[in-house]
Amino acid sequence: MTKANVVLGVSASIAIYKALEVLSILKKRGFNVRVALTKEASKLISPVVFKALTNKDVYIDVMEELDFEGTNITHVALAKWADIFAVVPATANVIAKLANGIADDPVSLIGLATSASKVIAPAMNSSMYLNPITQRNLNILKENGFLIVEPIEGDLACNTRGVGHIALCEDIVDVIESTLYFKHFEDKTVIVTAGPTSEPIDPVRYITNRSSGKMGFAIAKIAHFMGADVRLITGNTCLKTPYGVKRIDIETAEDMLKALKHELSKSKNEVILIMAAAIADFRPSETKDKKIKKKNENGFTLKLKQNPDLTIEIKRFAEKADIPLRIVGFAAETDNLIENAKKKIEKKGLEFIVANDVSRKDIAFGSDKNEVAIIYSNGRIERLEKASKDKIAYEILRRLI
Numbered sequence: 370m371t372k373a374n375v376v377l378g379v380s381a382s383i384a385i386y387k388a389l390e391v392l393s394i395l396k397k398r399g400f401n402v403r404v405a406l407t408k409e410a411s412k413l414i415s416p417v418v419f420k421a422l423t424n425k426d427v428y429i430d431v432m433e434e435l436d437f438e439g440t441n442i443t444h445v446a447l448a449k450w451a452d453i454f455a456v457v458p459a460t461a462n463v464i465a466k467l468a469n470g471i472a473d474d475p476v477s478l479i480g481l482a483t484s485a486s487k488v489i490a491p492a493m494n495s496s497m498y499l500n501p502i503t504q505r506n507l508n509i510l511k512e513n514g515f516l517i518v519e520p521i522e523g524d525l526a527c528n529t530r531g532v533g534h535i536a537l538c539e540d541i542v543d544v545i546e547s548t549l550y551f552k553h554f555e556d557k558t559v560i561v562t563a564g565p566t567s568e569p570i571d572p573v574r575y576i577t578n579r580s581s582g583k584m585g586f587a588i589a590k591i592a593h594f595m596g597a598d599v600r601l602i603t604g605n606t607c608l609k610t611p612y613g614v615k616r617i618d619i620e621t622a623e624d625m626l627k628a629l630k631h632e633l634s635k636s637k638n639e640v641i642l643i644m645a646a647a648i649a650d651f652r653p654s655e656t657k658d659k660k661i662k663k664k665n666e667n668g669f670t671l672k673l674k675q676n677p678d679l680t681i682e683i684k685r686f687a688e689k690a691d692i693p694l695r696i697v698g699f700a701a702e703t704d705n706l707i708e709n710a711k712k713k714i715e716k717k718g719l720e721f722i723v724a725n726d727v728s729r730k731d732i733a734f735g736s737d738k739n740e741v742a743i744i745y746s747n748g749r750i751e752r753l754e755k756a757s758k759d760k761i762a763y764e765i766l767r768r769l770i
């Protein structure tokens with residue numbers, strides 16, 4: 370995915386410092402960024418800070434002529450240059466202007482002049498946010514194609530708690546990035562399983578595995594970018610839920626099967642199921658309801674029994690309920706990678722299987738990168754070179770369009 374040009378509009382909210390973090394995340398992700406500030410915003414934070422971070426002139430006065438790529442009508446030049454116009458933070462005032470075609474400051478002026486994708490992250494006191502006038506203005510923006518990164522509940526500058534706190538910076542950048550993706554999955558539900566399962570031995574101990582959940586979370590995020598209604602069924606991980614994704618937390622393989630059946634039967638769209646979780650093959654034959662005491666010096670023998678094969682179970686469930694379902698499997702192997710993956714694809718009737726070698730320290734479990742082979746039902750094997758898990762996620766999803 371080639372990275373794009375973002376005009377970052379900044380208005381005078383107490384959350385203005387978040388614009389600096391958003392700017393820095395955008396740069397890290399490879400976006401080209403130019404900044405426009407309202408006059409009031411430039412009183413809260415010096416434009417010099419934004420100039421230093423972008424190494425470019427900052428647009429702070431509508432009458433000012435910045436030398437910008439051969440033209441001196443700054444707002445027109447920036448409006449044309451932008452692939453994405455994002456206002457972070459967006460005050461009630463700038464929202465009202467954008468919704469009503471007022472163009473008397475650099476931010477609202479570019480907003481009116483540009484045909485770029487538009488994203489805003491409102492931040493304000495709860496009363497201002499919940500005021501029907503602000504809500505009406507936000508609805509006007511939504512109807513006109515603006516993506517609103519909804520504010521969250523949190524501590525507000527006026528020493529209260531409530532809705533109006535700016536969204537998380539990572540989420541804001543995710544929404545900005547999502548505008549670059551074609552919405553191939555708009556009419557699809559994508560269910561992703563991720564992370565390990567935890568199979569309890571007693572109330573304090575369990576058997577688990579090394580899955581971090583990163584691959585499944587990346588797939589859920591990118592599937593949402595591509596317009597899908599995404600359900601992420603995950604075992605224990607410390608990862609942040611991707612913006613816009615419905616997360617269902619589970620512990621055991623049996624919980625995961627229940628959650629899968631529940632989500633599948635609720636879905637009204639065609640469902641694509643991506644089984645990226647590392648589901649325990651075995652669980653303790655019995656779970657003690659009290660902590661097992663350390664009384665026996667020779668230890669004790671833990672008897673295990675096999676967990677159901679979730680892919681086979683869910684396929685059967687979907688067939689019985691007449692729910693159209695396409696399944697992609699993952700094979701985490703340490704040896705005979707391709708041969709083992711081929712066996713799974715046949716046994717489970719998968720569309721394709723993504724095989725990765727979990728014995729390698731530089732990829733797979735816990736890593737931000739992966740290198741996989743995609744194995745199709747006709748035996749064709751496609752190798753994807755080592756890349757970020759986001760990129761691998763996109764490549765997997767692209768093959769399901």
Ligand SMILES: Cc1cc2nc3c(=O)[nH]c(=O)nc-3n(C[C@H](O)[C@H](O)[C@H](O)COP(=O)(O)O)c2cc1C
Pocket residue numbers: 379380381382383384407408409410459460461462463474492493494497526
């Ligand atoms: C310290 C301070 C914090 C403010 N925080 C907010 C805010 O979070 N959201 C908001 O809508 N207005 C906030 N305001 C009010 C706006 O700054 C004011 O409406 C201003 O006219 C907005 O200008 P702009 O939209 O052109 O940037 C704040 C004002 C001050 C002085």
